[in-house]
Amino acid sequence: MTAHQTTQEPPISLLDPTRPPTPAPGCDVCDALDRQRAAAEEAGDIRRATAYEVEMRRHPGHRGGTS
Secondary structure, rough: OOOOOOOOOOOOOOOOOOOOOOOOOOOHHHHHHHHHHHHHHHOHHHHHHHHHHHHHOOOOOOOOOOO
C-alpha cells in the first residue's frame, strides 16, 4: 500500500511580472539600471524601460524581487 498525501501543499509565490524588479540591496549596477528604467518610463519609452528591467533581473548579483 502506498501512502497518499492528504493535505494541500502550501501555495507558491510568483513574482508579479507587471512590476519592475527591486534593485538588489547595495548593488550599484542594479541601482543604475533602476534609475535608467525609471527615466525611460517617465519619457514614455516603455520598450527601453522593459529592457532595463530584463537586464536587472538577469544581473548575476540580483536577488531582489518585485516591489
